[in-house]
Every structure is written in structure tokens, then in C-alpha cells.
Amino acid sequence: MSEKTYSLEMTIRTLLENKRYSSIKDILITLNAADIAAIFAELEPDILPLLFRLLPKELAADTFVEMDPDQQQLLITRFSDTELKEVIDELYIDDAVDLVEEMPANVVKRILYQADPETRKLINELLKYPEDSAGSIMTTEFVELGMGYTVEDAIKTIRRTGLDKETINDCFVTGPGRKLEGIISIRSLILAQDDEKVSDIMDTNVVSVNTMDDQETVAQKFKKYDLTAMPVVDKEDRLVGIVTVDDAIDVMEEEATEDIEKMAAITPSDKPYLKTSAWEIYIHRIPWLMLLMVSATFTGLIISSFEEALAAQLVLTAYIPMLMDTGGNSGSQASVTIIRGLSLNEIQFKDIFTVIWKEVRVAVLCGISLAAISFLKLMFLDKVGMLVSLSVSLTLTVTVTIAKFIGCTLPMLAKKLGFDPAVMASPFITTVVDALSLLTFFSIAKAIIGL
Amino acid sequence: MSEKTYSLEMTIRTLLENKRYSSIKDILITLNAADIAAIFAELEPDILPLLFRLLPKELAADTFVEMDPDQQQLLITRFSDTELKEVIDELYIDDAVDLVEEMPANVVKRILYQADPETRKLINELLKYPEDSAGSIMTTEFVELGMGYTVEDAIKTIRRTGLDKETINDCFVTGPGRKLEGIISIRSLILAQDDEKVSDIMDTNVVSVNTMDDQETVAQKFKKYDLTAMPVVDKEDRLVGIVTVDDAIDVMEEEATEDIEKMAAITPSDKPYLKTSAWEIYIHRIPWLMLLMVSATFTGLIISSFEEALAAQLVLTAYIPMLMDTGGNSGSQASVTIIRGLSLNEIQFKDIFTVIWKEVRVAVLCGISLAAISFLKLMFLDKVGMLVSLSVSLTLTVTVTIAKFIGCTLPMLAKKLGFDPAVMASPFITTVVDALSLLTFFSIAKAIIGL
Numbered sequence A, B: 001m002s003e004k005t006y007s008l009e010m011t012i013r014t015l016l017e018n019k020r021y022s023s024i025k026d027i028l029i030t031l032n033a034a035d036i037a038a039i040f041a042e043l044e045p046d047i048l049p050l051l052f053r054l055l056p057k058e059l060a061a062d063t064f065v066e067m068d069p070d071q072q073q074l075l076i077t078r079f080s081d082t083e084l085k086e087v088i089d090e091l092y093i094d095d096a097v098d099l100v101e102e103m104p105a106n107v108v109k110r111i112l113y114q115a116d117p118e119t120r121k122l123i124n125e126l127l128k129y130p131e132d133s134a135g136s137i138m139t140t141e142f143v144e145l146g147m148g149y150t151v152e153d154a155i156k157t158i159r160r161t162g163l164d165k166e167t168i169n170d171c172f173v174t175g176p177g178r179k180l181e182g183i184i185s186i187r188s189l190i191l192a193q194d195d196e197k198v199s200d201i202m203d204t205n206v207v208s209v210n211t212m213d214d215q216e217t218v219a220q221k222f223k224k225y226d227l228t229a230m231p232v233v234d235k236e237d238r239l240v241g242i243v244t245v246d247d248a249i250d251v252m253e254e255e256a257t258e259d260i261e262k263m264a265a266i267t268p269s270d271k272p273y274l275k276t277s278a279w280e281i282y283i284h285r286i287p288w289l290m291l292l293m294v295s296a297t298f299t300g301l302i303i304s305s306f307e308e309a310l311a312a313q314l315v316l317t318a319y320i321p322m323l324m325d326t327g328g329n330s331g332s333q334a335s336v337t338i339i340r341g342l343s344l345n346e347i348q349f350k351d352i353f354t355v356i357w358k359e360v361r362v363a364v365l366c367g368i369s370l371a372a373i374s375f376l377k378l379m380f381l382d383k384v385g386m387l388v389s390l391s392v393s394l395t396l397t398v399t400v401t402i403a404k405f406i407g408c409t410l411p412m413l414a415k416k417l418g419f420d421p422a423v424m425a426s427p428f429i430t431t432v433v434d435a436l437s438l439l440t441f442f443s444i445a446k447a448i449i450g451l
Helices: A002-017 A021-028 A033-042 A045-054 A057-066 A069-078 A081-090 A093-102 A105-114 A117-127 A151-164 A186-191 A215-225 A245-263 A278-305 A307-312 A314-343 A349-382 A386-416 A426-449 B002-017 B021-028 B033-042 B045-054 B057-066 B069-078 B081-090 B093-102 B105-114 B117-127 B151-164 B186-191 B215-225 B245-263 B278-305 B307-312 B314-343 B349-382 B386-416 B426-449
Strands: A143-146 A170-174 A180-185 A229-233 A239-244 B143-146 B170-174 B180-185 B229-233 B239-244
Touching: A002 A021, A002 A033, A021 A045, A033 A045, A033 A057, A045 A057, A045 A069, A057 A081, A069 A093, A069 A105, A081 A105, A093 A105, A093 A117, A105 A117, A143 A151, A151 A186, A151 B186, A170 A186, A170 A239, A180 A186, A180 A229, A186 B151, A186 B186, A215 A229, A215 A245, A215 B245, A239 A245, A245 A314, A245 B215, A245 B245, A245 B314, A278 A307, A278 A426, A278 B314, A278 B349, A307 A314, A307 A426, A307 B314, A314 A349, A314 A386, A314 A426, A314 B245, A314 B278, A314 B307, A314 B314, A314 B426, A349 A386, A349 B278, A386 A426, A426 B314, B002 B021, B002 B033, B021 B045, B033 B045, B033 B057, B045 B057, B045 B069, B057 B081, B069 B093, B069 B105, B081 B105, B093 B105, B093 B117, B105 B117, B143 B151, B151 B186, B170 B186, B170 B239, B180 B186, B180 B229, B215 B229, B215 B245, B239 B245, B245 B314, B278 B307, B278 B426, B307 B314, B307 B426, B314 B349, B314 B386, B314 B426, B349 B386, B386 B426
Parallel strands: A143 A170, B143 B170
Antiparallel strands: A170 A180, A229 A239, B170 B180, B229 B239
């Protein structure tokens, strides 16, 4: 598919050189907006306005939405006022809001100036919701039906206004004061008799979110209830917007990426990697590296305090990396599993003892297997003698158990205390486990070898 | 929400004790299937069949789909043949296939025996598709329209057959031999005139997948093209099924979880954590721990071979954990970012030089910052002298650069060579970087301190 896009790009380049614009148009109109945007992204910015003008109005707007902010900005600066107005008129309101959020102030000014007063008012209202709230990702273009409507009325309403709505697959029934009373799918409407009352056949058991709810809540409810659209209500339970499933999918993706970034000790960013400057990447990574480096100092202190013992048995030093790594890996396996389970709502705080009991059993199994293998290796391959072999293997068992215990409890406690569990992932746990495993190692070695 | 479920559970328990079954029914029918399943999961298995029988047919089937395999199995064994038949008749075909895949052989036999012949045939056909293929997650219950249909015909067809379809929001237009010719949304049908021809207003630019395509491809196309349903065609381009957006969302979630597990050196499992036995978890984790432990041996070998140098300057040992950890963390930051970018299709192999150049600049920035801080700390806090301080700081800069370079290139090369980039994440890179950072450390220390 990427190859298909590539060969189309080449064709368009050739046609451009020969100024065969009508052929280019014929090609473009057979494509999806997402594919056109992918091709545009590869072409020289200079020719974009020309190509963009070849697109029919609706496809142009759809393509515009799929483009990168840089390219959108470039197009807007090249647009005449009329062209800009045409694109904005075609945009769904949530896409217009996204655009306004991405553009610099002077461009925003021009956009708002060209938008019709109604749209401008809506954009301004939606901009007021906090970032990542349900209100900030909702659209106000939905089908609203009255409680007194018959099915026939409803279908007439959809026919009259449906063209401008983001979806007609779910319609929302409101009572006095726009209070949300029920939801009805287009399927139920089509399968019903014309004279049935909408309020009789609607689903009154509505799953909704509040404008101020976090977008993560929206995504979780979409998954749990297999929805295609979710109503958003304000504090007074008035229906103010809906979130459609495509936007919920974007949120799910964003949230998964954020979790993954946090687990790798990176401050999340919502820009794609290739669009982020080296400096921004640096800013997102350095605080964590610094923090973790400083905390690793404690591990160093432990080594220093056992310096004499080490000097007597320098061979022990060779096993420090292996013990540290294995402890770290065991801990991250547990923590990452639990963090993901918490994110997916598969694990709750009340399960903490089940989780610990499970991890302890896994730890004992892992610890014994690893200890057995490394004992054999130390005895017969490294030939370091019984006492050192025993110290290393015993340390492994203890370290793996500690690591898995900490790995599963820290994220759950973090969640309980209202912190983000993802931050408790591998790097953080590795640092704690490192220190503990060295402490264990030296204590065991001291006891067994009697340094 | 979880609290709401909890208080409902308590109410139901009380009502059960007082045998107030009709009140329980009144409560249950106001709930969503997902919520009922969540409550059932908390109750004693013995009373489930009784409660389940209180549910109306359709809600019963929906709830059944949301339940855990254990509970499903329990219910099936308690069902009479008629009850089982009723539930199976209500299931969508893809849910029936999921059920058959989860149940033990004797239960499957009973399910297939109670299913009507048509359903049985479909289930058997769908079971033949490889796991995680588009064919294995599709449903065969979709609205199919002929090329010659008018809008009126189409709406009549939907009214006649729509009740049994998984979605009517998108309808699929086929020509001779069931070849997929176009797609038309219910919205276009409703907004069109009755006598318009479906083939004139349908969208012929259809995004589809092949039955044998990986489910990840399905999920990626859903995201890219903002679809709500995707047609699945066989090798001869015949339409054989569709994937609906709720199933695509499950796939996205599954794929993200798999990536996260692989990044933490765990063999992915598709069972929720709490349903997985300690033994299974052990089996998914131990091979990686073992492999990584054995590879950490090389790091040990490096230390051994510099044993004499170390003995002369034992203070160096105290900085080994810090250097290893910082290298590992720098590497995972890069690798995890790139792996996620590859998964989301934001980064392609052709971007490799852009990526390397960006990472190198980030590495230099990070390396210098970390080196500066640790130089000051070693000089003025640890007071280990100029030469040791210089060796450690220099090693930091080099290590961070190596780590970021390896962290970004390995996943991209893995992808290019057809391996899974996620396996190249933190633990694997940590092991490589550990060895390299120690080698750097000792070489630099040798040169500077002249051990």
C-alpha cells in the first residue's frame, strides 16, 4: 500500500512536469483522503496549493484534515479568503477546533475571521474545554430528536439535516431543556413502523460522559460498551455534544503511546517522532535520565561500602551486571504487565493480594530455574568454586523474588495514591532493584564466604 | 462506575436472599450487558444460571458474550438444550466462533449440535482461518446489495434482513460472482432519492482486506481511513465478510498489549492477567530471563578481563551500576520511541538516516548534560580526583551516544529483515549496551588513568 502510494507519487510528478492537470485530477478523485494526504506529504510544498485546487470541495476538506499541521499552515497562507472560507465551511466542527489549536495566532485570526459567525461561536466555546477532556474532543454536529417525534418525523429530520452531521448512525433524544433522555440507532428507526413513537423504542439506558471527564474515560467506555458514538452532557445533564468512534480510536492510540513512553522514562509528547525536533526530544528525555542517574548513585554507595569485601573476592564483581540485569528484567516483566492490566481496567486495587500471591509464585519458579542454571554454569564452566556459585545462585533467587514483588506492588500503590502507575515502570523499578540486589549479594556473600 | 456496579451487586445479593426475583429482573433489564457481566463475575457461580434465566433473550445473549470463558462454560453445562439453542441463535456469528475457540471439546460438540445447520456450517468455515487473520475476526452477517438495486430496493432489503446483521451502517454492493464493487453508507441511502440507483451513488473507492491478511493490517487501515466497517475479500476478490469497528478496537488493544509485553521481554499471551495461572506466566517469562541472563555473562567476562586494572582502582567499580543503568535507559528511550513509531506507521525504513541523525543530536545533548553533572558530583562530592571524574564523564557521553544509536537502529533493521521490532526493545538493548559501556569505561580509564 505504501508502494502503491509511492508509484502514484511518481506518476503525479511526471504528469506535473507535463502540466497534465486534468489527468492528475482524474487520479486524485479515485483516492481516499488519507492516501492523497500521504502523497502530498512527499511532494514539494510549492506545488501543494496548485494540486489542492484540483480536488472537489468535499474531498479537499477531507484531505486537508488528514494533512500535517505544517502543510495545513502552508496551504492556509496561500489560500485566498474565499478558498479558506470554503474549506472551513466543509470541516466538521471538531476538526476545525483541532486546526485552530495547531495553528499560530495570526493564522487562527484569519481562520476565525473567515468562519461564519455560528461556526466561530462554536469553535470558541469548544476551545474553552481543558485539554484532553471529553468536551475538547466532542463534536456538536449530531442528530437530535424530540421526545414527541414519531419514527416518520425522525427520518424526515435526518433527511433534512443529516448532511451536516458527523454521524447519523446514532440519534439522540432530548426532553425539555435539552436533557438527554435516550439514544436510538438508525437501524432501529429503519426497522420500526413509521407511526411508532421514538420515545417508545429508544434505548433509555444511555452511557454518557461529562464534558469535563478525561478523554481516557471516554475511550474506556467505548471499549467496554462497544459504542459507535457517545453523548457528552454538561453538569446539568444537558446534551452538548457527541464523541464519534474514530476520535475515540485516536484517543486510545494516544493513551497507549503515552503509557509506553512513560514506561520507558520519557515525558509523553503528542507530536509524531519525525515532526519533533532534537531539542524537544532532549527536553522530554533528559529529566528522567538525570533523575535515574542520580538515584543509581545509591547503588554505587552500596558497592563502595563493600569495597573491602570485594577486594578480597574480586571475582564477585564479574557477576554484578548479570545480577543487576536479571533483577531489573524480572521487575519490569511484573511491573509492565500490571501497568497494562491497570490501564485496561483488567486489574483493580482490590486484586492486590491475588496479584502479589501470583507474582510470588512466578518469582519462585523463575528464581529457582535461573539459580539452577547459573549454579551449574558457575561450578562447571566458570569453575569459581562452591561458595561463590552458591552465593550468586542464592542472590538470584532472592533478587528475582524481591524484583517481582516490587514490580507488581509499586504500580498498584501508585494508582491507589492517585499517581500514574506507568511512571513506576522498568527504569524506576530497575534502580530500586539494583540497589536491593547488590545489598542482597554482598550480605549473602559475606555470610557464605565469610569475607 | 465500578462503585455503581458494586452497590448493585450488594442489592442483588440482598434480593437473592429474599428470593425477590422479579425485582432483580427489573434491575437487570435497566443495565448494559457489559455491566451485568461485571456483576455476574463477582457472584457465586452457583446462582448464575438462575440469574441468567431472568434476562430477556437478546440481553441474555449480549451478556453471555461479555462474560469470561469460565463462566460461559459453567452456564453452558447448566443450560438445557433448548436454552443453549436460544443463546446460540441470538449470537452473532463472530461471537459464536470466539466461543467455540475458547471452549473445551465436549462443550464445543454440544454447541455445534444445538446450532442450526446453516450456523454450524458458517462456524466451521470461519474456524478454518488462521489465528489473527482478517478471516478469523470477520463476521458474515452484513447487508449485501446488488448492482441493479435502486435506493428503494436497498432500504427494503435492509428492512427485511437488517435485524440479523451485525451492522447496517455500511452496506456492501456486489456484482456477478459476489465481487465487491462498492460500499454505501446508510446515511447516503437515507439522504438519496428512492429511485436513484445504488451503483450511481455508492463509493467505488473501497478499502478492503484479504481474508489471510494479518489482523494488525485491518486495525491499521481502520485507523488510517476512519472506517466503521471493512469488507474482507477472498483471493478471487469475492466479498466473504466484514470486520466491524468494535472488533477492530479489540485488535488495536491486543496489538498494543502484545507490543508492550514484547518490549518488557515477555512472550505475549491473550488471556487477561488475573485469568492466567502462575505456571503460564512463568512459561511466558522464563525463556527471556534465561536468554538475557546468559547474554549478561559477556558483560561479566569484560569485567573479569579487566580484573587487574580494577584491583588497582577499585573505586571505579562503584560507578559500574550508574554507567550501565544510564546507558540502558538512554537506549530504551530511543528504542521504545522508534518501535512505537514503527507500529503506528509513523516511521518507515526509508527514514533511517533522519532517525539516526536526530538520535545522535539528542544523544550528544543528553550525554553532555549527564557528563557535566556527574563530573561536578565526582569532583566535589565524591572527591575521587580529576582522572577518575574525567573517565566516568567521558564514558557517559560515549555510552549514551552508543546506546541511542543502537536503540534506534536495531528496531529499524529488525523490521527491515522481517523480525518483530518490539523484541529489540529495552532488555535486549540493555544487554548489548551494558557490555559496550563497560568496554568503553575500561578503555577510557586505561588511557586516562594509565592502569
